[in-house]
Amino acid sequence: MKKARDCLLKTFRRTFFTLQNPKPQMEDLPERYSYNPVLIWNPQVEEYFVKAYGAEHFSHISKALTRPSCYSCIRVNTLKSTTDTVIEKLSTIVKEMGCSNSENKTLVGGDVDANGIDLMQSDSRRASMKIEDEKKPVTEKFQHPSISRCQVPGLDYVVFVRGSGPHTIDYGYANGRPPKEVIVSRKCAEAVLRGAQVYVPGVMACSAHVEKGDAVAVSVAVEQRGVDGGWSLGITRGTVVQGLPTDPYHSERNGLYIGQGTTAMSRAGIFRVSGGIAVDMNNRVFKLPSFYDVLEGEIFLQNLPSIVTAHALDPQKGERILDMCAAPGGKTTAIAILMKDEGEVIAADRSHNKVMDIQKLAAEMGLSCIATYKLDALKSVNRNVDSCKGTASVCIDANDGVVNNSSNSMNLDNVEPSSVTEVSEVDKTKMQNAKQKMNGWRPRNGPGRNQCMGGRAENSRGFAPNSFDRVLLDAPCSALGLRPRIFAGEETIASLRNHAKYQRRMFDQAVQLVRPGGVIVYSTCTINPGENEALVRYALDKYKFLTLAPQHPRIGGPGLVGHFEFADHFVEEWLRPGEEHLVQRFDPSSPLDTIGFFIAKFSVGTKDLEE
């Protein structure tokens, strides 16, 4: 009887186990061990975007968002170097990295953008360059084939380095034996797809018996809808992966393998230590050369649309420019370089640490026309300094501990006597407090690294109305244009509308700060028309003295014309016919292969007639 029961149990276990853990079919494997994600959206947001773009176009955008651009875009600091020199230096670096030309060519998208502009030198041009090799200048001879100069007029200081992908990777699945695995968080995976390594905090789960030096297949666990309707990651950090369907998120991780790497520590180490590289990614689905920490001060890695934004602002030498949401300073430094470091670029941001980042970048790039301030963009206007061209601010200088009230700490020589703000008793007390605080901090902070403000960011209390020639509002946004993105479910219609409200309030401040005859440029890195075209509609309808201005260069596509009616009957108005060609919309699914981005440029007419 017992024998029969044992036998039955055995059969049951075998059957049950097989059902639970079906042997993977060989034909299923390429699909499982690949990178082919489907972006998850909130259903109402998806419906809204399908209405805006059409179903087919939106599915292309969704797909493009899951992948990184096929090239790195590098802006040369023309005040410190030349494009030729940078191309030569990068060629040496890329050669040392061992990137072969054939690899770099494989899956790179088209070179020609929607407007027919050849962004990079075409293959035929490269081929003819080889024939002409003897006659070429020295730089071109040393130019690596994956490196090219931007062909857009005015952007010849922009350099592209091609990457490649998606590559099919053999993860070593053999005879029903799955490879050792590491599962990482989504944020970690997105960084890896951009070229980063897997760091310890990003590892969620790992196979048993993983030792340092093991080859592992790296996949990503993406948030899933919970019973409460919210999104969560249902993996306890440290979970053991067995390569079986009983593993957490086993089926959900089909097609979410981002590459193979070598563990830099054992499984026990990964979950014991708090930092460091966990997996050295040496076989990636997307291969993009990483230029982190390379040619510091000479180059800046920046998305092409961000570079174009600085051009759209068209800053002129000697002008006073405000960058309202400036950190980490990519566009601020691009603007300062276009002004040949002559004039005044005020870079403000809400976050103290981020302001420090701008200072550091400006110092690295050797730019002295940039003054940084900690300031909430929603409180940028200070009517109490209306005769003043500067800012009412509490200046804290870590180098000498002196705390003063200044109108322009960067360049007092340029400030007219009438613009120096009088110091009230309240301000004096505040400054005294700040000074005491500062003295307490000084020993810890040491001397500052920035040429003007030392180790602390200066607090601004706002700027006088009409005190800037040009204002850039590169607004905080839903960032739904950033790539690569593996998950987009967190944004709802309500959260998208909140971003739009916040941006309108900031824009209202920008309008007050720019002088009549000046320029405002508004930009976002989102594909959401509510934060783009709808902001333009709001601006043009509310401020009759604003007009859309043409932008140069213009390499993005047209904006969206029309409107959308939400379930609560709120109607969101976009552009009107004729306006679409005055804005630039960078579509991630276009051959330009950039992030999703939007730029609008406004000319400011005579305000007093309309106000």
Ligand SMILES: C[S@@+](CC[C@H](N)C(=O)[O-])C[C@H]1O[C@@H](n2cnc3c(N)ncnc32)[C@H](O)[C@@H]1O
């Ligand atoms: C899109 S990023 C700016 C990127 C920057 N322009 C660049 O090119 O490097 C938006 C910035 O807005 C800042 N921010 C968000 N809310 C703000 C506010 N109320 N006032 C000022 N800055 C704000 C964030 O800290 C963030 O650095």
